[in-house]
Amino acid sequence: MEKIQFSLLTHAVKGGMLAVFVKCSQYGSFIELDTNIRIFKEEWNKQSGLIKSNPNAIQLNMLIRKTLYTLEEIELTYDGEMTLTKLHDIYAKRGASADWYAMWGKAMYERNLKPGTIEIHSTVLRTLKKYRDTCPVTSLSEDFFRGFMQYLISSGLKYSTVCKEMHVVKAYYNIARKLYGNKVPADGLAFYHDPKDFKNNYKMKALSDDDIRTIENYAATGLLKKTHELTVDQFLFMSYVGTRISDFASLSAENFKEDNGRLWLEYTSVKTCTPVRLPLWALFDGRAEQLYSKYKNKLSEFFTVGDNSKFNARLRAALKNCNLNKHVTAHVARHTCASRLINRDIPITTIQQVIGHRQISMTNAFIRQLQKL
Known part of the structure; x- marks a missing residue:
C-alpha cells in the first residue's frame, strides 16, 4: 500500500481571494480537500505554504496544520487499506469531531433511511444521551454497551424492544468503526450476538x-x-x-x-x-x-x-x-x-x-x- 502524500495549494475564488486546499496524492492520482480558509493573495507564501501578513496568521496556520494532522490520522488509524476515495468519504462524514453522538446524528440522514426509521433511530439516540450525556468514539467499550443494555432493562422495556434498540446501536457502532478505525474499541459489541443469548445470559447480576x-x-x-x-x-x-x-x-x-x-x-x-x-x-x-x-x-x-x-x-x-x-x-x-x-x-x-x-x-x-x- 502506497502512503498518501499531503501538500497545500490554493485556488482563486470570488472577491480576489484564495481558498486553501489540501492535495492528497496516491498512485498517480489526487483529490483536493477544502480547508474552508479564505485569504487575500498577498497573504499566502507559496514557498513556505504558510499564511503571512494576516492579523490571524498564527491561528489560521494552526487550523491548516490541524487539517493535515487529521487526514494523516485517518490514514494511519484506518483498519485496512486506505484509498483516496475512502479518505474523502471518511473526512467528509466525520468532520472535525470524534463524538459518537454527533457522528450518529449526521450519518442518520446520509443513509437514505425512511422517515419512520430515522425517527426510531433518533429515539434510540435520545435514550443514549439520557444514559450518558457525551460519548467520544474512544469510549465505545464493552462496559459502555453492557451498561446501556442494563439501563434499558432497568427502564422496564420489553425484551423485544431492548433487542431492537441494541440492533440500532450496533449499526452506528459499525459505522464508527469504519470512520474512525482503531480509535474505536474493536471488541465493544463482541459479546452481543443472537438476541436469545442476550435474553438468557445478560440478566442482572447481584451478590448474596x-x-x-x-x-x-x-x-x-x-x-x-x-x-x-x-x-x-x-x-x-x-x-x-x-x-x-x-x-x-x-x-x-x-x-x-x-x-x-x-x-x-x-x-x-x-x-x-x-x-x-x-x-x-x-x-x-x-x-x-x-x-x-x-x-x-x-x-x-x-x-x-x-x-x-x-x-x-x-x-x-x-x-x-x-x-x-x-x-x-x-x-x-x-x-x-x-x-x-x-x-x-x-x-x-x-x-x-x-x-x-x-x-x-x-x-x-x-x-x-x-x-x-
Whole structure:
C-alpha cells in the first residue's frame, strides 16, 4: 500500500481571494480537500505554504496544520487499506469531531433511511444521551454497551424492544468503526450476538449476603496487597450504599455530614441529577461508616477509581484468590445493595431513595429484574 502524500495549494475564488486546499496524492492520482480558509493573495507564501501578513496568521496556520494532522490520522488509524476515495468519504462524514453522538446524528440522514426509521433511530439516540450525556468514539467499550443494555432493562422495556434498540446501536457502532478505525474499541459489541443469548445470559447480576461476607472475610485476612485492599474496600463501599461508580468517583469529604452524632452521605447523582441522602450508620450495620473511618484521612485516594473498565480489571485481580465464583464488577455492587435491601423487606420508597431513582416506576422495574435472579 502506497502512503498518501499531503501538500497545500490554493485556488482563486470570488472577491480576489484564495481558498486553501489540501492535495492528497496516491498512485498517480489526487483529490483536493477544502480547508474552508479564505485569504487575500498577498497573504499566502507559496514557498513556505504558510499564511503571512494576516492579523490571524498564527491561528489560521494552526487550523491548516490541524487539517493535515487529521487526514494523516485517518490514514494511519484506518483498519485496512486506505484509498483516496475512502479518505474523502471518511473526512467528509466525520468532520472535525470524534463524538459518537454527533457522528450518529449526521450519518442518520446520509443513509437514505425512511422517515419512520430515522425517527426510531433518533429515539434510540435520545435514550443514549439520557444514559450518558457525551460519548467520544474512544469510549465505545464493552462496559459502555453492557451498561446501556442494563439501563434499558432497568427502564422496564420489553425484551423485544431492548433487542431492537441494541440492533440500532450496533449499526452506528459499525459505522464508527469504519470512520474512525482503531480509535474505536474493536471488541465493544463482541459479546452481543443472537438476541436469545442476550435474553438468557445478560440478566442482572447481584451478590448474596454470603458472597459479601466472603469478600469481607477475605479483605480482613490482612494478606492482600495495599492496592488490592483499596480496590476491594471501594467495591464493598459501593455495595453498602448502592452508588454508581461515577457517583462514587465524584465523592469527597464534603459529601459526609454529621447530624446529632450520626453520619450521613449526601450527593447528587452524576447521571440523573437526583439528590441522595443516606444514613450510613443504618445501612448494613454501619459497614460503610466503618470504611469511611478507615480512609477518613485519605478520602481523595479512596474515591479515585479511574476508568470503569480498568477498575473492573483491578477488582478481578484483587478477588482472584477469594474463592468467589461470581462475575463481579462495579455495577454489580449497585445491584447487590438493592437486592440485599429487598431481601430485608425494606419499603420500595426507601430503596428508591438509596438507589437514587427519579421515578418509582424505574425502581419497580429494577426490583422485578433482581427478583428473577
